[in-house]
Amino acid sequence: MAVSELADGRNVEHGSSWNAPKARGRRGALTAMLALTAHFIRRELRNRYLGSISGGLWALLQPLIQLAIYSFVWTYVFKMRLPGDEGSSPAAIVPFLALGVWPWNAFSEAVMRSATSIQDNAGLIGKVAFPRGVLVFAASSASFLLHAFGFVVVIIVIELLGIPVRLAMLPLALAVFAMLFMLALGFGYLFAAVQVFVRDLSQVLGQVLPLMMFTAPVLYAREFLPERFRSLLDWNPFTFYPEYLRAELLGIGTVGIGAQLMALALAIVMCAVGYAVFRRLNPRFEDFL
Amino acid sequence: MSAANTSAVSAVDGSLLAVARDLGKSYPKVFRPRDRLRALGKLLVGIDNIDSVPVLSGVNLEVVRGESLGLIGENGAGKSTLLKLLTGVLTPTKGSVEVRGRVGALLELGAGFHPEYTGRDNISMSAALYGLGADELREKLPEIIAFADIGRYIDEPVKHYSSGMVVRLGFAIVAALRPDLLITDEVLAVGDESFQKKCVRWMEDYLADGGTLILVSHSMYHIQKLCRHALWLRQGEVAAAGDVFDVTQAYLAYHERKLAGTPDRGAIAAQGIEFHLVGFDVNGVDQETPVFLNQGDTLRLRARVRSRDGRVPTVAFGITRADGTAVYGVSSEMDGVAPYLDSADTFVGEIVFDDLALLPGAYTIKAHPMDTEGVRLFDTLERGIVVRGSTREFGLVRLHHRWGEASERLLRQNMAASASSDSP
Numbered sequence: 001m002a003v004s005e006l007a008d009g010r011n012v013e014h015g016s017s018w019n020a021p022k023a024r025g026r027r028g029a030l031t032a033m034l035a036l037t038a039h040f041i042r043r044e045l046r047n048r049y050l051g052s053i054s055g056g057l058w059a060l061l062q063p064l065i066q067l068a069i070y071s072f073v074w075t076y077v078f079k080m081r082l083p084g085d086e087g088s089s090p091a092a093i094v095p096f097l098a099l100g101v102w103p104w105n106a107f108s109e110a111v112m113r114s115a116t117s118i119q120d121n122a123g124l125i126g127k128v129a130f131p132r133g134v135l136v137f138a139a140s141s142a143s144f145l146l147h148a149f150g151f152v153v154v155i156i157v158i159e160l161l162g163i164p165v166r167l168a169m170l171p172l173a174l175a176v177f178a179m180l181f182m183l184a185l186g187f188g189y190l191f192a193a194v195q196v197f198v199r200d201l202s203q204v205l206g207q208v209l210p211l212m213m214f215t216a217p218v219l220y221a222r223e224f225l226p227e228r229f230r231s232l233l234d235w236n237p238f239t240f241y242p243e244y245l246r247a248e249l250l251g252i253g254t255v256g257i258g259a260q261l262m263a264l265a266l267a268i269v270m271c272a273v274g275y276a277v278f279r280r281l282n283p284r285f286e287d288f289l
Numbered sequence: 290m291s292a293a294n295t296s297a298v299s300a301v302d303g304s305l306l307a308v309a310r311d312l313g314k315s316y317p318k319v320f321r322p323r324d325r326l327r328a329l330g331k332l333l334v335g336i337d338n339i340d341s342v343p344v345l346s347g348v349n350l351e352v353v354r355g356e357s358l359g360l361i362g363e364n365g366a367g368k369s370t371l372l373k374l375l376t377g378v379l380t381p382t383k384g385s386v387e388v389r390g391r392v393g394a395l396l397e398l399g400a401g402f403h404p405e406y407t408g409r410d411n412i413s414m415s416a417a418l419y420g421l422g423a424d425e426l427r428e429k430l431p432e433i434i435a436f437a438d439i440g441r442y443i444d445e446p447v448k449h450y451s452s453g454m455v456v457r458l459g460f461a462i463v464a465a466l467r468p469d470l471l472i473t474d475e476v477l478a479v480g481d482e483s484f485q486k487k488c489v490r491w492m493e494d495y496l497a498d499g500g501t502l503i504l505v506s507h508s509m510y511h512i513q514k515l516c517r518h519a520l521w522l523r524q525g526e527v528a529a530a531g532d533v534f535d536v537t538q539a540y541l542a543y544h545e546r547k548l549a550g551t552p553d554r555g556a557i558a559a560q561g562i563e564f565h566l567v568g569f570d571v572n573g574v575d576q577e578t579p580v581f582l583n584q585g586d587t588l589r590l591r592a593r594v595r596s597r598d599g600r601v602p603t604v605a606f607g608i609t610r611a612d613g614t615a616v617y618g619v620s621s622e623m624d625g626v627a628p629y630l631d632s633a634d635t636f637v638g639e640i641v642f643d644d645l646a647l648l649p650g651a652y653t654i655k656a657h658p659m660d661t662e663g664v665r666l667f668d669t670l671e672r673g674i675v676v677r678g679s680t681r682e683f684g685l686v687r688l689h690h691r692w693g694e695a696s697e698r699l700l701r702q703n704m705a706a707s708a709s710s711d712s713p
Contacts, residue, residue, distance in 0.1 A: 031422040039417040043403070127400035129377035129392075130418050197329035198322070281332055283380035286373075287317050288325060 036130065040138030044113075045146070063102070063150030064157065070097050082221070082252065095158045095165050095250055100218040100242035102154060103177065106147035107184050107238065108209045110140040114188025115195050116202050122289040132282060133275070136192045140185045148177050155249075169248045176248075179267045180241055186270030189278040196281065196288050217242055221252070234259075237266055306390055306470055306501050307375060309350040313383030314370050315341035345370045345525045346383070352470070357502040359516035359533055361509070361540050367525040368505050372396065372472055375503070390469025393419070395459055396505075404448035408439065408458055411447055415462045429465045437461035438484075457484055464491055471495065474505040509537045528578055535675060539579040542651035542673040545611045562667050564602045564658035567635060568593035569670040571654060577672075584649060584678030584687075588642040592656035592670070594628065595635050603659040604628050604638025605666070611651040611673075616685050622663030646686040649678040 049058055071094045074080050080093050117139040118125065118132060125132060152170065159165050195201045213219075216238040222230050233239045240263040246252040317339045319325050328339045345367040352358055362368050373379040374386050376394045394400075401418055402411045412433055416426045434443055437457045442450060450458070463471065471492075492515070496502060506512050512519060512533060519536035521529040528543075529536045569592045571580045582588065594602045605620035621628055621638050628638035638656075654672045659665060680687075692700075 028422070029420075031424075032417075032420040035421065035423045035426070036417040038423075039414050043414070124401055124418075126373075126378060127397060128394075128418050130420070194329065197325045199325075200322075277333065280335075281329070284317075284328075284332060286379050288319065288328070 033131065033134065037134050037138055037141070040134055041141050041145070044138055044142035048142075048146075059146060059149060060153060063147075063154050066101070066150075067094070067098060067154050067157065070094070070101060080220075091161070091163055094161075095155070095163055096221070096246060096252065097219065098151070098154050098158065099245040099249060102147055102151040103180055103241045103245065104213055104216075104218045104238065106144050106151075106177065107180055107241075108213065109147065110143035110181070110184040111187045111191065111209065112202070112205060113139040113143055114185070115191035115205055117188070118192045118285060119195050119199075119202075119289065125289060126286060132285065133189070133278060136188045136278070137185065139192075140181065140188045144177065144181045144184070148174060151177070166249050166251070172248055173245055176241060176245060179264060182267040182271045183237065186267070186272070186274035189271075189274035193278040193281040193285075196285050212236060212238060221246075237263075237270075304354040305351060306354045306356075307350065307352040307386070307388045309348055309371075309374070309384065309386040311384035312348040312350070312371075312374060312381055312386050313343060313346040314367075314374060314379060315343045315382045317341045341382070343382075343525060345374070345522075348384075348522075348527055350520065352501060352503065354469070354501055355496075355499045356518060357496060357504070357516040359512035359519040359537075360503060360505045360522065361507070361512060361519060361537065362522035362528075366522040368522055369396075370525075371522065372503070372505065375470075376472060388470060391419075391466065392470045392472065393463040393466050393468030395463050395471070395473040400459075402447050402455065402458075405446055407446055408437070408443040408450070409434075411458065412462060415459075416466075419462075419466055421466070433461045433465045436464055436487075453481055453484070460484075460488055460491075468500075470501045470503065472503045472505075509541060512537055535581055535677065538651045538675045539581075539673065542579055542611045542653065542675065543577070545613070545651075545653065563597050563600070563660065564594050564667045566592060566656060566658055566668045566670045567595050569656045569672060571672045571674060579651065579673030579675050581675050581677060582645065584647070584676055584680060585644050588645045588674070589639070590641075590654060590656065591637060591639045592628075592658070593631065593635055593637050594658040597634070599634055601627050601630075601661055602636055602638075602667075603661060603663040604636075605657040605659055605663075606638075606640055607655040607657070608647070609653045609655065610685060611653060613653075614685070616647070616652065620657075620659060620663050622659070622661075645676065646688075647676045648680060648682055648685060648687060649676050650685075651675045 071091070074093050074097055075091060082092055082096060114136045117135045121135050124130075151173070155165055155167070155170060155173075159167055191201060191205065215233070216236045217233060218238070222233055222243070225233070240255065240259055243253060244255045244260065244263075247255050317324070317328055318341055319328065324340075331337070331339060348371060350371075360368050360371065370379065372394070374381055375388060376392050377388070401415055403414065406414070409430075412430065413426055416429070421429070437443065437454075437460075439450075439454045439457055442454055447455065447458075463473075492502070496515075502515065504512060504515055516533045518531065519529075519533040519540075520527060521536050521540050523543075529539050568575055569590075572582065572587075572589050573591075574580050590606050592604050592606070594604060596602055603620050603622040605618065605622075607618035608616040610616060619640070628636040631637045652674050654674055656670050656672075658667050660667070
């Protein structure tokens with residue numbers, strides 16, 4: 001009690017400090033936390049485009065170029081047709097791919113960058129006391145902001161090109177991105193903490209993530225697989241996302257309510273578990289960095 | 290560090306700013322990747338006893354609001370670790386540390402600065418790192434830029450800055466934060482003359498306004514100039530704490546003795562020489578840290594000598610100034626006395642200096658066992674003492690003296706004259 005009185009009396013005029021969170025109340029601490037998060041996100045985004053002439057323009061160009069490449073390869077080289085719709089125009093594959101590739105890029109990049117976010121900022125962690133979880137959150141957020149933005153751009157461009165997409169479902173798609181963000185953040189917290197102790201993790205992730213991509217229907221549809229392999233896809237936590245987005249935005253296939261709830265539960269549990277591990281290991285980071 | 294005696298008072302008036310209780314920090318021993326994996330496993334299941342090396346242990350510290358504490362010690366003594374524990378960068382392995390207020394640390398050049406970003410960007414980043422909201426930053430930005438006073442460089446990347454400019458920027462940010470507790474070191478010495486003056490002026494204002502300072506320095510001059518109390522860390526433990534002059538003198542004396550080089554005790558005992566010292570206490574205290582006493586106190590030295598053949602040794606004591614200048618030396622043989630037998634093979638020589646004539650300062654006391662004839666010297670043990678006092682006399686000792694009669698008459702006349710002029 002004496003502590004809070006003291007802090008209240010002395011610190012309010014000066015504002016906050018991580019050492020004296022009581023000083024300015026919960027809201028002040030939240031404001032400070034948000035300001036710090038915003039700074040780290042801005043830094044993440046800027047670091048990617050730092051020194052490039054076009055700067056933020058890349059955020060727009062990159063997804064378009066990527067879309068063009070995928071469309072070309074899948075339409076003319078692989079000549080892939082949608083399941084049960086072999087007679088449709090070759091371009092119909094483009095939105096199908098986009099709904100798999102963009103969520104995946106957001107997810108895998110968020111996990112990879114989060115995993116090294118603590119180690120990469122070892123210098124800062126060893127010198128300044130601040131809530132370190134913000135680093136992981138910012139790394140994941142930056143990836144999702146970029147790719148969600150790219151996703152919206154790509155969907156709009158597809159619509160403009162005359163390929164039908166249910167644009168009204170776009171807000172729902174972004175909500176699904178938010179769910180995916182939780183899942184990625186959970187993995188991010190977990191891996192960022194473990195990476196401090198086991199440096200091989202990021203190397204292993206570099207191998208495991210592509211495996212995860214190819215065992216989920218990112219670049220193909222479940223129906224392309226032989227019958228006996230199809231149910232195996234459900235073991236991959238990412239499978240839900242492209243399938244659900246395709247069902248809602250393109251009307252390709254359906255995802256049952258059970259699978260939806262399962263995916264939501266998984267995202268929440270992963271986020272909680274990842275953060276719990278992070279919190280437990282957090283006090284010892286400095287010793288092992 | 291206001292030692293234990295002031296703690297009761299400060300705890301009551303609630304002005305205690307930083308408290309450390311039995312604070313300890315160990316770093317884990319990790320040589321192989323396997324150790325890291327094992328540590329990870331242990332931490333995950335909640336076991337916290339990782340094989341580790343202690344770097345700091347048993348530190349008790351109380352910093353009262355408005356206090357200025359100097360932190361001294363050799364390289365690797367644990368100063369940085371203690372500071373990192375205070376700032377919250379490190380988590381203690383043992384004990385607790387609590388700081389009730391905002392801490393501003395200015396320890397390394399440009400800690401937390403990103404070289405690619407401009408000064409302005411780095412200011413906002415640092416402010417966010419210190420927990421400032423966006424509004425507060427907007428409010429303080431002009432003040433920070435004005436204080437740093439680096440002109441157009443504020444909009445250039447920090448990598449183009451000189452080290453002086455980096456310090457200016459860092460200091461300006463910390464100054465704008467108005468921390469309750471400021472932790473800093475000689476990093477300020479990098480700035481140019483005018484900026485240093487600005488910093489010192491700011492610090493003086495800060496201290497005058499009731500700010501609290503912890504200064505780490507190897508310069509006893511700086512410590513004595515800016516701090517009222519000092520804490521000396523040695524090998525991760527508090528060697529001495531208290532008044533700044535006492536602690537710095539003790540620290541300097543320790544260095545003098547260390548430079549002089551004392552042989553390893555264990556090796557001497559193992560050599561099986563005829564006489565060797567097994568103990569040497571000063572006023573009842575047998576330890577390496579200096580003993581403090583006031584001018585005119587009684588100094589009691591007691592040396593315990595083991596005699597291999599049971600022959601009676603001669604015990605010699607010497608006093609030197611910390612710089613090695615001899616002050617006085619005497620042996621039991623010179624005075625025609627002999628040490629007394631304490632146990633089977635151990636003799637004790639004890640000498641008492643009543644009304645110690647040494648002037649204030651740090652001194653080294655040496656004890657030597659010699660053979661019965663007082664010819665051969667076998668061993669040496671040294672202890673430090675610090676004599677306190679506020680006399681203006683010069684030299685090493687106060688010699689017996691009296692002033693001549695003429696002078697005394699003159700003094701009496703002067704006193705009488707001043708008394709009459711005071712009351713006309």
